[in-house]
Amino acid sequence: MRWLFLLLIVCLFSPQVYSQLALIESNEKYAIKENVNWIPDVIGNLLFYTENELFKAQKGQLPEFSQSIRSTGEITQLLPINTFKTILFSADQQQICFLDNTFSLNGNCIELEDYGIQNAKICAISARPNLLYVYDEFNSSLFIIDLVQKTTTQSVVNVQALIGETMNIKSLKEHENNIFLLDKDSTIYVFDMFLNLKGQLEEKYSALNFWNGYAVQLSEEKVVFHSLENKQITLTMECPASDKLRVHGNSFYFSRAGAISTYELKSQ
Secondary structure, X not given: OHHHHHHHHHHHHOOOOOOOEEEEEEEEEXXXXXXXXXXXXXXXXXXXXXXXXXXXXXXXXEEEEEEEOOOOOOOOEEEEEEOOEEEEEEOOOOEEEEEOOOOOEOOOOEEHHHHOOOOEEEEEEOOOOOEEEEEEOXXXXXXXXXXXXXXXXXXXXXXXXXXXOOOOEEEEEEEOOEEEEEEOXXXXXXXXXXXXXXXXXXXXXXXXXXXXXXXXXXXXXXXXXEEOOOOOOEEEEEOOOOOEEEEEOOEXXXXXXXXXXXXEEEEO
């Protein structure tokens, strides 16, 4: 009977394992020019941007509307908060600006130097209201700033010394109360929501994509799901040949040679 008790404990505290996963292709497809960046917004529409131009697609139509913005400086990132607000981060201006749902500026831009940030490289939104993660290349520092109170709530200086490796961070993302830093050598470092280092993921990744309790990566013509709770659990499924993957909820966006196709992930 003891082995039955142990099996029950394992089942209760193991991450959910999905026996059946299927990617269902939708009718939404897009063709884009080279050197155009794209991300899903909070409701699954796609936002596209170049250095000074933004445009939005919806239901396979491109563009739904566009906006040319030059006063904010070159666009480094777009960070959708909700359907009515998007953060625009400009590394060359070292500032963030707020855009409404027509991509018009909403209020004054925020200078990051006011938070003690000297050379911000990349940002990420938090599920906690008004908070923003910022990675500063000066002294490889990581900040959490409050955009309403205009204060720094948490910071860690010299992340490179903490990790013990030379770093070249290319993206940040919060997921399930952790913050993930993707280095250009494809290593992902994991911090908790108070910026305490928890470790790093074993696999190598080209982008920060997550689905439920899994880190997701492309591998040839497969999507591979690695459990964040149990490294022994890995799921694999076929996918279209792609160069890039973006995951938003159950929506999976694959791009290759300027074409983007969208799929919905169904699980049982």
